[in-house]
Structures are given as structure tokens and as C-alpha cells.
Amino acid sequence: MKPNPLSVVTEHKRRICDKSCSGFEKLADYRLYCLDGANKVASAEWVEADDDEAAIEVAKQMHEGQQCELWQGRRFVARLDLRREA
Numbered sequence: 001m002k003p004n005p006l007s008v009v010t011e012h013k014r015r016i017c018d019k020s021c022s023g024f025e026k027l028a029d030y031r032l033y034c035l036d037g038a039n040k041v042a043s044a045e046w047v048e049a050d051d052d053e054a055a056i057e058v059a060k061q062m063h064e065g066q067q068c069e070l071w072q073g074r075r076f077v078a079r080l081d082l083r084r085e086a
Contacts (some may be wrong), residue, residue: 003018005006013060014054026044027049028049028050028051028072029072029073030046030055030059030070030077031044031070032045032046032059032062032063032068032069032070032071033071034063034066034067034068045062047059052072052078054075055070055072056077056078057079058081059078060080063082064082065083066076067079067080067082067083070080
């Protein structure tokens with residue numbers, strides 16, 4: 001059985017650098033899952049942000065017009081309904 005290309009999540013290339021590397025602080029990794037009309041994952045992207053609020057703002061700018069869920073690891077952060085109201 002061939003996987004559905006819309007549900008395949010690409011590998012994220014993480015930065016290895018942390019606080020000990022050149023004075024930069026590692027940002028928190030979040031995962032943004034955008035959903036289709038049947039509430040199935042249609043796309044997924046990595047979001048790096050300082051905290052939950054910043055990650056939500058980045059998500060809002062990235063995916064206007066879709067429903068998305070924001071996760072940090074196994075922790076659910078927010079469900080965002082970014083669809084325009086008619």
C-alpha cells in the first residue's frame with residue numbers, strides 16, 4: 001500500500017547548537033499540523049519559537065485559511081481555526 005502524500009511528514013533537520021554553542025539559545029521546537037476537511041493531517045511543519053504564544057503567532061502567519069493544531073512533542077498546545085469567516 002502506497003502512503004498518501006498529504007499525510008507524509010518530512011524529516012526535520014534540527015540544529016544541534018544549544019546555549020553552549022556561540023552564545024545562542026536553542027528555541028523550542030513545535031510541530032504545526034494542518035487538517036483537511038475530515039480532520040486528518042494534510043500537512044505538517046516545524047515551528048521554532050521562544051514560547052507557546054510566539055509559536056501560535058507564527059502559526060497564524062503561516063497558515064491563514066486552515067484549521068491547524070500546534071504541538072510541542074506530545075504536549076497539545078492549541079487548535080487554531082484560521083479559516084476566514086464569510
